[in-house]
Amino acid sequence: MTAGPPLLEVEGITKAYPGVVANAGVSFAIRHGAVHALLGENGAGKSTLVKIIYGLVRPDAGRMRLAGAPYAPASPAAARAAGVAMVFQHFSLFEALTVAENVALGMERPPPMRRLTARIRAVSGAYGLPLDPDRPVADLSAGERQRVEIVRCLLQEPRLLIMDEPTSVLTPQEVEILFGTLRRIAAEGTSILYISHKLEEIILLCESATILRGGKVVAGCDPRQRAARELAEMMVGRLIAPAARAAAPGGAPVLEVAGLSLPPAGPHGRALREVGLTVAAGEILGIGGVAGNGQDELLAALSGERRAAAAAVRLDGRPIGALGPAARRAAGLCAAPEERLGHAAAPDMTLTENALLTGAVRERLVRRGMIDWRAARAFAARVVAAFDVRTPGTEVPARALSGGNLQKFVIGREILQRPRALVVNQPTWGVDAAAAATIRQALIDLAAGGAAVVVISQDLDELLELAHRFAALNEGRLSAARPVEGLTLREIGLMLGGAHGMQAARPEAGRLAHDPA
Amino acid sequence: MSGLAGIDPIAVAAALIVASTPILLAAIGELVAERAGVLNLGVEGMMILGAVVGFAAAVATGDVWLGLLAAAAGGAALAALFALLVLGLLANQVATGLALTMFGLGLSALIGQGYIGVRPPPAGRLDLPGLTDLPVAGRLLFAHDVLVYAGLALVAGVWAFLRYTRAGLILRAVGESHDAAHALGFGVRRVRAAAVVFGGACAGLGGAHLSLVRVPQWTEGMTAGAGWIALALVVFASWRPWRVLLGAWLFGGIAVLQLNLQAAGVKIPVEYLAMSPYVVTIVVLVIISADRTRAALNAPAALGRPFHAAG
Numbered sequence: 008m009t010a011g012p013p014l015l016e017v018e019g020i021t022k023a024y025p026g027v028v029a030n031a032g033v034s035f036a037i038r039h040g041a042v043h044a045l046l047g048e049n050g051a052g053k054s055t056l057v058k059i060i061y062g063l064v065r066p067d068a069g070r071m072r073l074a075g076a077p078y079a080p081a082s083p084a085a086a087r088a089a090g091v092a093m094v095f096q097h098f099s100l101f102e103a104l105t106v107a108e109n110v111a112l113g114m115e116r117p118p119p120m121r122r123l124t125a126r127i128r129a130v131s132g133a134y135g136l137p138l139d140p141d142r143p144v145a146d147l148s149a150g151e152r153q154r155v156e157i158v159r160c161l162l163q164e165p166r167l168l169i170m171d172e173p174t175s176v177l178t179p180q181e182v183e184i185l186f187g188t189l190r191r192i193a194a195e196g197t198s199i200l201y202i203s204h205k206l207e208e209i210i211l212l213c214e215s216a217t218i219l220r221g222g223k224v225v226a227g228c229d230p231r232q233r234a235a236r237e238l239a240e241m242m243v244g245r246l247i248a249p250a251a252r253a254a255a256p257g258g259a260p261v262l263e264v265a266g267l268s269l270p271p272a273g274p275h276g277r278a279l280r281e282v283g284l285t286v287a288a289g290e291i292l293g294i295g296g297v298a299g300n301g302q303d304e305l306l307a308a309l310s311g312e313r314r315a316a317a318a319a320v321r322l323d324g325r326p327i328g329a330l331g332p333a334a335r336r337a338a339g340l341c342a343a344p345e346e347r348l349g350h351a352a353a354p355d356m357t358l359t360e361n362a363l364l365t366g367a368v369r370e371r372l373v374r375r376g377m378i379d380w381r382a383a384r385a386f387a388a389r390v391v392a393a394f395d396v397r398t399p400g401t402e403v404p405a406r407a408l409s410g411g412n413l414q415k416f417v418i419g420r421e422i423l424q425r426p427r428a429l430v431v432n433q434p435t436w437g438v439d440a441a442a443a444a445t446i447r448q449a450l451i452d453l454a455a456g457g458a459a460v461v462v463i464s465q466d467l468d469e470l471l472e473l474a475h476r477f478a479a480l481n482e483g484r485l486s487a488a489r490p491v492e493g494l495t496l497r498e499i500g501l502m503l504g505g506a507h508g509m510q511a512a513r514p515e516a517g518r519l520a521h522d523p524a
Numbered sequence: 525m526s527g528l529a530g531i532d533p534i535a536v537a538a539a540l541i542v543a544s545t546p547i548l549l550a551a552i553g554e555l556v557a558e559r560a561g562v563l564n565l566g567v568e569g570m571m572i573l574g575a576v577v578g579f580a581a582a583v584a585t586g587d588v589w590l591g592l593l594a595a596a597a598g599g600a601a602l603a604a605l606f607a608l609l610v611l612g613l614l615a616n617q618v619a620t621g622l623a624l625t626m627f628g629l630g631l632s633a634l635i636g637q638g639y640i641g642v643r644p645p646p647a648g649r650l651d652l653p654g655l656t657d658l659p660v661a662g663r664l665l666f667a668h669d670v671l672v673y674a675g676l677a678l679v680a681g682v683w684a685f686l687r688y689t690r691a692g693l694i695l696r697a698v699g700e701s702h703d704a705a706h707a708l709g710f711g712v713r714r715v716r717a718a719a720v721v722f723g724g725a726c727a728g729l730g731g732a733h734l735s736l737v738r739v740p741q742w743t744e745g746m747t748a749g750a751g752w753i754a755l756a757l758v759v760f761a762s763w764r765p766w767r768v769l770l771g772a773w774l775f776g777g778i779a780v781l782q783l784n785l786q787a788a789g790v791k792i793p794v795e796y797l798a799m800s801p802y803v804v805t806i807v808v809l810v811i812i813s814a815d816r817t818r819a820a821l822n823a824p825a826a827l828g829r830p831f832h833a834a835g
Binding site for chain 1 (some may be wrong): 690693694696697700701703704705707708709710824825
C-alpha cells in the first residue's frame with residue numbers, strides 16, 4: 008500500500024441497455040496494492056462495470072483514470088497493454104488446446120513456446136498453483152482451470168488484476184490457498200478488484216469495498232469493520248430472514264440408492280462410482296462438491312435421464328432404476344436440473360408449455376393423448392402465483408424471464424406436483440437473494456410435508472442452512488452422509504477432496520513472476 | 525481377373541496424384557474454414573464457379589496463370605458472400621451453404637454458355653531435364669502441373685500455420701470457443717471471414733484444375749460432386765491436414781481405379797466405386813464416434829455454431 012493517487016479511478020460510469028440501466032453514475036477508486044471488493048447481487052451491474060474496465064463494453068458516459076492517466080480501453084487487448092488482467096467467472100479457456108497454448112492466447116507478445124512452458128512451470132510452482140503446461144485443458148478440473156487463468160494473468164505482470172467470482176468452483180482449502188496467493192500478489196504492488204457476493208470472503212480478504220445495487224453505488228466501506236449481515240443489508244437493501252429449518256425427522260426411508268455406477272456420458276463427463284444414499288421422509292440431504300465431480304451425472308441418474316439397474320434406485324422400496332423420467336415422475340420422484348434454459352425449461356416455449364412438459368403425468372394435463380390446455384394454463388398460473396414468479400403471464404416464452412424468476416418457476420413446477428422425493432441441482436445458482444430465500448423456504452416446507460429432498464449444490468452455506476445431513480461428491484464418489492449439526496467448514500473441505508494438490512505460495516514467488524526471462 | 529494385369533501401377537499412381545488434386549485443394553481450404561468454426565457446405569458451388577471463371581479468364585487472356593488467379597478470386601468472391609450472410613447477417617450456415625452450391629451451379633452454367641467446346645490455352649507441366657526423365661520417379665514426382673505441387677505445398681503450409689504460428693493458434697481458438705476468444709479480445713468475425721474466403725479461393729483453384737488442366741474444357745456441372753467429396757474428406761481426415769492428403773489420394777485413387785478397371789474390362793458397376801468415398805466416410809465417422817470420450821475432441825467445438833457478440 009503506497010500513498011499517492013489511486014491506481015484506478017472510475018468516475019460517473021453509465022451504461023444503459025434497452026430496457027435496463029446496468030450502471031448509473033458509478034464512481035470509486037482502487038489504491039495501489041489494495042484488494043478492493045465489488046459487491047452486489049446478481050443483476051446489480053457488477054459484470055457490466057467489469058467489462059467496461061476490461062474494454063469489452065464501452066460506457067455511455069463517464070471516465071476512468073489508470074495511475075493518473077486517462078484510461079478508455081477500446082478492447083481487451085488495449086486493457087491488457089495498460090496492465091489490466093482479468094480472471095473470468097466462466098473460464099475463457101479452450102478445451103482442445105494445451106495449457107501453454109491457452110496462456111499464449113491471453114498474452115500480447117508471448118515468448119516462444121519452449122520458454123513460455125518453462126516460465127509457466129516456474130510461476131505456477133512458485134505461487135502454489137501447480138500446472139503441467141503440455142496437458143490439454145479438457146483434462147483439467149475446475150480448480151486447475153482457474154489456475155491456468157491466474158497464471159496467464161500473472162505472466163503479464165498486471166497492475167490491476169480483476170477476479171470475477173473466483174471461488175465458486177473451489178473447495179474451502181483451495182479458497183484459503185487462493186487467498187494466500189492473492190495477498191502475496193497484492194503485497195507485491197498489484198491491485199486486485201475482487202467481485203463476489205460471498206460476504207465472508209470479502210471480509211477476510213478485502214480492505215475496501217464498493218457496494219452496487221440496481222446499477223448504482225449504494226455504499227463504500229472497509230468490509231473488515233463491518234459484520235456480514237450489515238453488508239448483506241446494504242447489498243440487498245432490506246432485511247433477509249434466514250430460512251427456518253425444521254428439526255431432523257426420523258421418518259422411514261423414501262429414496263434409496265445403492266451401488267449406482269455409470270460410465271461418463273460424454274468426452275468431458277464423469278463416471279459415477281458406487282454411489283449410495285438414503286433419504287428419509289421429511290429429510291433434506293445436502294450433496295456438496297466442486298463443480299464437475301459428478302453432480303450433473305448424479306442428477307441425471309436420479310431423474311431417469313440415464314438409466315441404471317432397476318435395484319440401484321428405489322422409491323418407497325420399489326425398484327425404479329430402470330425407469331425413464333416420465334415413469335419416475337409418475338412414481339413420485341421429481342427432479343430439477345441445474346441448467347435452467349435448455350435443460351429444466353425449453354427456452355422458446357411458453358410457461359404453460361413448460362409446465363405441461365413435466366407436469367403432464369402427475370397433474371393429469373393430458374387425456375387420451377390430447378392436451379388439456381385449460382388445466383395446463385391453470386397449473387402454470389398456480390406455479391406463478393405460489394412462487395411469486397414475476398412475469399406478464401403464463402403465455403410468455405421461458406427465455407423472457409430473468410434467471411431468478413425462471414428458477415422459481417422450474418422449482419415450483421416440481422414442488423407443486425407434490426412429489427414423494429425431489430432432487431434439485433444448484434437450486435439457487437445465479438439467483439438474487441430474495442428469490443433464493445423463497446426457493447430455500449419452499450424446499451424446507453416440502454420436506455416438512457413429508458417428502459424426501461436431495462439438494463445438490465456448490466454453495467456450502469446453502470447446504471449448511473438447508474440440509475439435515477451432508478455428503479460430498481468427489482470424482483464421482485459420494486461420501487457417507489454426516490449430520491450437518493456440528494460439521495466444521497474444515498471437515499467439509501476434507502470431504503470435498505481437500506486442496507487438490509495446491510500448496511501455499513512460496514516466499515520467492517514474486518521474484519519469479521517478475522523475472523524478465 | 526486377367527484384366528488387372530493390364531493396369532500399369534506407375535501410370536495409376538501418377539494419375540491418382542493428378543486426380544486427387546481438385547478435392548485436395550478444396551478440402552484443405554474447407555479444413556481451414558471449419559477449424560475456424562464455420563461449416564461451409566457451398567464447396568461444390570465455389571469449385572464450379574472457380575472452374576468456369578478460371579476457364580473464361582484463361583480463354584480471354586490466353587494465359588493459364590491469369591485463369592488460375594481469376595478462379596481463386598471467383599471462389600473467394602462467392603465465399604465472401606457466404607461470409608457476409610452467415611457471419612454478418614447470422615444466416616443459418618447449413619441452409620446458406622446449400623443455397624451457395626445451387627447458386628454456384630446456376631451461375632456457372634450462365635457464365636459458361638459461350639465456352640462449351642472451346643479449348644483453353646494449354647497448362648504447363650513441370651519439366652526438369654534429367655529428373656523428369658528418370659524411369660519411375662520422373663513420372664511420379666517430376667512431371668505434373670503446377671497445381672499438383674501447389675496442393676502439396678498448401679497442405680504443408682496449412683499444417684505449419686495451424687501448428688506453429690500465433691495466427692494459426694488464434695484461428696483454432698476461434699473455432700474451439702468463440703465466446704472465450706471474444707472475451708480475450710480476438711476478432712471472431714474477422715478471423716472467420718478470412719478463413720472462409722481462403723477456403724473459397726482454394727475451392728476455386730480446385731475447380732480450375734478440373735477445367736484447365738485435367739479435362740481440359742468446360743462442361744456444365746463438370747465438378748460432378750467433387751465438392752461434396754471434399755467436404756466428406758475433411759471429416760474423414762478428422763480435421764488434420766496430412767490426413768486430408770492421405771484421404772485425397774485414397775478417394776482420388778478410387779476414381780482412377782474406376783476408370784482403369786473399366787478399361788481393363790473388370791465387371792464392377794461404376795456406381796459402387798462412385799459411392800465408395802461416401803461409404804468410406806460414413807464408416808470412418810462411425811469409427812471415430814464409437815469412442816464417446818474422444819469423439820467430440822476431434823471436431824472443432826464451435827463448428828457450425830453462430831456467434832452473437834454480446835455487450
